[in-house]
Amino acid sequence: MSVSKGICILGSTGTIGVNTLDVIAHNKEKFHVVALTANHNTEKLFQQCLDFTPEYAVMVDENAAKQLRQLFNDAGCKTEVLAGKKALEDVSQLSQVDYVMAAIVGAAGLLPNLAAAKAGKRVLLANKESLVMSGQLFMDAIHENDAELLPIDSEHNAIFQSMPALINGFQLKKGVTKILLTASGGPFRQRAVNTLHEVTPEQAVAHPNWVMGQKISVDSATMMNKGLEVIEACWLFDVPEEQIQVVIHPQSTIHSMVSYNDGSVLAQMGNPDMRTPIAYGLSYPERIESGVEQLDIFDVARLDFEKPDFERYRCLQLAFDAHRTGGYATIALNAANEIAVEAFLAKKIKFTDIPLIVENALQKAPSGTPQQIDDILSQDISSRENASVYVSHLH
Ligand code: NAD
Ligand code: MG
Numbered sequence: 001m002s003v004s005k006g007i008c009i010l011g012s013t014g015t016i017g018v019n020t021l022d023v024i025a026h027n028k029e030k031f032h033v034v035a036l037t038a039n040h041n042t043e044k045l046f047q048q049c050l051d052f053t054p055e056y057a058v059m060v061d062e063n064a065a066k067q068l069r070q071l072f073n074d075a076g077c078k079t080e081v082l083a084g085k086k087a088l089e090d091v092s093q094l095s096q097v098d099y100v101m102a103a104i105v106g107a108a109g110l111l112p113n114l115a116a117a118k119a120g121k122r123v124l125l126a127n128k129e130s131l132v133m134s135g136q137l138f139m140d141a142i143h144e145n146d147a148e149l150l151p152i153d154s155e156h157n158a159i160f161q162s163m164p165a166l167i168n169g170f171q172l173k174k175g176v177t178k179i180l181l182t183a184s185g186g187p188f189r190q191r192a193v194n195t196l197h198e199v200t201p202e203q204a205v206a207h208p209n210w211v212m213g214q215k216i217s218v219d220s221a222t223m224m225n226k227g228l229e230v231i232e233a234c235w236l237f238d239v240p241e242e243q244i245q246v247v248i249h250p251q252s253t254i255h256s257m258v259s260y261n262d263g264s265v266l267a268q269m270g271n272p273d274m275r276t277p278i279a280y281g282l283s284y285p286e287r288i289e290s291g292v293e294q295l296d297i298f299d300v301a302r303l304d305f306e307k308p309d310f311e312r313y314r315c316l317q318l319a320f321d322a323h324r325t326g327g328y329a330t331i332a333l334n335a336a337n338e339i340a341v342e343a344f345l346a347k348k349i350k351f352t353d354i355p356l357i358v359e360n361a362l363q364k365a366p367s368g369t370p371q372q373i374d375d376i377l378s379q380d381i382s383s384r385e386n387a388s389v390y391v392s393h394l395h
Contacts, residue, residue, distance in 0.1 A: 004032050005098040005282075008091050010112050012036040013044040015213050016103035016126045016152065019274045021048060023282060026289045031282065035091035037104075037112075040064040046071045049079045055096070056080050058087045060108075089115035099282065101152070102127045105215050106338050107380055110134060114373065117141040117149070124281040126152040128232045132334050134376055135235045136369075150281040151236055155181050155229055157277035158255035158268035159237060165285065179233055180257035180265070182249040183308065184209050186221040189250065193312050197352040201345045209252040209272045218341045219315075222354050223308065227319020231330055234323060241323050246316065248306040253295070270295050314355035322362055327369035328379050329362055335383035336361030339391060348395045360390050 007024065011017045017036075024031045037058035038045040046068060049057050057072075057079050059065035065083035072079055082090065085108075092100050092115040100116035101124045102109055109127035114134070116123050118141055125131065131138055142149045151157050159179055164172045187206050188196060205217040212220070219225035230244050247257075255277075257267040270276045271293055279290035310317040315337070322333040340357040343349045349357070361383050370376045 004030060006034040006094075006096045007031050007099050007101065007282075008035040008037075008094065008097040008116075009033070009101040009103060010037050010088060010092065010109065010116075011039075011101075011103035011105065011127075012048055013038040013041040014103055014105060015211065016274060016278070017101070020101050020103065020124075020278050020282075021052060023275050023279045023288075023290050024052070026291050027282075030288065031099075034094060034097050037088055037091065038064075039104075039108075042067045042071070046075075049077060050075065053077075054079055056082055056091050056094075058082045058091055060085055060088065085111070088112035092116040092121065093119035098122060099124060101278075101281075102130065103152075105129075105213055107133060107334065110376070111373075114138060114141055117147045118145050120145045120147045122148040122150065124150050124152050124278070125156075125236075128153055128228050129334050129338075131235050132228050132231045133331050133380065134373070135231070135330065137373065137376070139235055149236070150284055151232075152274075152277050152281050153229060153232065154272070154274060154277050155256040156233060156236055157280055158182075159233065159258055161268045161280065162256070162258040162266035163237070173237065173239070175261045176239070176258055177243070177261050178259040179237065179239060179244045180247050180259060181226065181229060181233060181244055182247050182252070182254055182256050183223060183226045184220065184252045185248040185250055185306070185308075186223065188221055188312070189248065196312075197350045199351045201347065204344070204351060208250070210274075214345060215338070215341050218344060218354075219337070221351070222315040223313035224315035224319060224337050224354070224358070226308075226313075227316045227322075228334070230316075230319055231323045241320060246308050248308055250304055250306075251300060251302070253300050253303060315358060318355060318358050318362060325362070325365075325367075327367065328365045331370070331376055331379045332361040332365035332383040333358060335380045336387040339384050339387035343391045343395070349391055353391075353394050357387050357390050357394075361387050 033052040033054040035056040040061040069081045099122040102113045103126040110130040204221040252272040273292045275290040322329040336358045340354040
């Protein structure tokens, strides 16, 4: 990698965004930041712009954008501030951007990610929700525009590392019999199921192994995160869901495995630190320093594996069901889950209400498959509205 690559980070103020900037800071001669974006955290985006001097900073919130412009004026910072949702798509498509880190949380990432795919960029996909919503359409946009899609989710990055290299943008999966998708089981793995209705948002976001944003932390506690990842893996690696086995592995040392027909099982291991998959996505097919400590295998000492209990993790079952139904069902699954998690974090509903809200949305989802992005967006809106009504009946 001799020429410095131009990077756009969608969601730079989040956990993935911050980790991406840290990897870039370790490799300043290989990458330069062209654009950073955030929803409304002015202070953090301002500091990041001082440190990485991008050409553009996008603030979705208009008032926050005004504040940021003022801060830049006072500091003599040359970064241009853009405002609004459309600007997220614009910076993803800039000719000086080579790689787009898709690290916005939730459905809000869909249009900018799609814009990056349409512009033929290397898309580093952390935002799994967009692929769950738009599956075929997103993969078509990648292939039709000669874009490159590299998984950043640690499990999918591990699977990617454990499979033969990309051939013409498609995984060569000769001999693959199963994908073993690992999961930590979250903070309530050993808690009595009949006490789950009592858990608080504070307990739910306290993940045993990973430091992450609030939404994905709750998703890890319900294992909806793993459900979304099953769907993500089906699209990324073009496999049916029967070929995916979810494995609870509480140490989070093995990040996933691939089984082959000759009896081989390939695994990727490492400390639970997102800078490893981020570095691999940025440097592929080479490898770079990430700042992550080497795994001490004697510290790990043992590796445990368990089958998931679908009674404890109702959301995991619902995700499998939604993917089997396909089409509008996965859009409804994601939308209702986002509304349910938000309501749980706001203490409006119980932890155990989350699967009820998602199940209700799946029952209401129309059959059939969306043909265009507008169909996806309108289903997303109507599932959110239905889920909000359901939430208001619950509390
Ligand atoms: P986070 O909550 O820490 O950060 C979210 C980022 O998105 C912030 O920069 C925020 O400003 C931006 N954002 C939020 N709402 C927005 C909106 N409506 N419009 C535009 N921008 C918006 O989240 P995170 O933990 O960094 O996760 C980001 C994505 O990566 C999620 O899809 C998550 O599932 C995925 N992911 C995260 C991890 C992890 O370890 N954190 C691991 C794998 C995958
Ligand atoms: Mg993951």
